[in-house]
Amino acid sequence: MELLNIDESRKSIVNVKVGHNVRIFNFVNAYGCSIDDNTKVGTFVEIQKGASVGKNCKISSHSFICEGVHIADNCFIGHGVMFTNDLFPRATNPDGSAQTEQDWTLIETHVKKGASIGSNATILCGVTIGENALIGAGAMVTKDVPDNAVVAGNPAKIIKYLK
Numbered sequence: 001m002e003l004l005n006i007d008e009s010r011k012s013i014v015n016v017k018v019g020h021n022v023r024i025f026n027f028v029n030a031y032g033c034s035i036d037d038n039t040k041v042g043t044f045v046e047i048q049k050g051a052s053v054g055k056n057c058k059i060s061s062h063s064f065i066c067e068g069v070h071i072a073d074n075c076f077i078g079h080g081v082m083f084t085n086d087l088f089p090r091a092t093n094p095d096g097s098a099q100t101e102q103d104w105t106l107i108e109t110h111v112k113k114g115a116s117i118g119s120n121a122t123i124l125c126g127v128t129i130g131e132n133a134l135i136g137a138g139a140m141v142t143k144d145v146p147d148n149a150v151v152a153g154n155p156a157k158i159i160k161y162l163k
Contacts, residue, residue, distance in 0.1 A: 016047075019055065033065075036073070050106075060119070068108040068125065075111050078137065079118035083109055085125045110148070132162060 016030045019037035024030070027087065028041050034099025035041065039053055042061035047053065052067045054073035059065070063077050068085040078118035086104055093099055111117070115129045116136035129135065133145045135158075136152030145151050148162045 015049075025061075042079075054113070068106045069111070069123075069141065070108065071111040071156070072113040072115075074114045076109075076116040078117055078119045081117050082120075082122045083125070085109070087125060115145075134162065 005142065013024065013028065014031045016032070019039070021038045022035050023040045025041065025043045027043050028045050030041070030047040033047045033051040035047070035053045036055040038055055039057040040070035041047070041059045044062045045065070046077070047060050047065045048067040050067045051069045053059065053065070053071045054075065056073055057071060057075045057077070059077045060079040062079055063081040064083060065071070066083050066085045067150050069083045069142070085106055085108070087107060090099055093103055109123060109125050110128045112129060112131040114132040115135070117123065117129070117135040117137065120137055121135050121139045121141065123129070123141045127141055127144050129141065129145045130147035130149060132148050134150045135141060135156065136144065136150070139156040140154040141151065142155045145156070149163060150159045151157060152159055
C-alpha cells in the first residue's frame with residue numbers, strides 16, 4: 001500500500017493508505033484510513049481515520065464509514081449507508097463543555113468478507129455483519145448478523161439464509 005496525501009488545499013484525501021488499482025471518485029473525504037487493492041469509492045463518501053476497507057470492495061455514493069468501522073474483502077456498500085461508532089452521542093459533557101475524543105468511547109463495527117449492505121441501511125456500532133450476509137435496503141441493523149443471513153426491516157430481522 002502507498003500513502004496518499006493529495007489535495008492539501010481542500011483536505012479531502014489526507015494520509016490514506018491506498019492499495020493497487022483503487023478508484024476514488026470526486027468529492028470523497030477520506031483521512032487516516034486504509035483502502036485496499038481494487039476497491040472503488042463513489043462520489044460524496046466519507047471514510048474517517050482508523051476505518052479500513054478491504055480488497056475488491058465497492059463503496060457507493062453518499063455513504064459514511066466512520067472511525068472504528070472495518071470492512072473486509074469483497075464487500076458491497078450501497079448508496080447512503082450510514083455507520084455509527086457511539087451508542088450515546090452527545091455534543092457536550094454534563095457541565096456544558098464541548099466533548100472531545102477523550103469524552104467518549106469508540107465502539108468498533110466489523111463487516112466480514114463478501115457481505116452486502118443495501119442502500120440507506122443504518123448500521124449501529126458494535127455489531128458484526130457475517131460473511132456473505134445481505135442487509136436489505138433501509139434496514140436498521142442493531143445486533144450481529146450471522147454468516148449468510150438475509151436481514152431487513154427496522155430493527156433488522158432474519159428473513160432467510162443464503163445457500
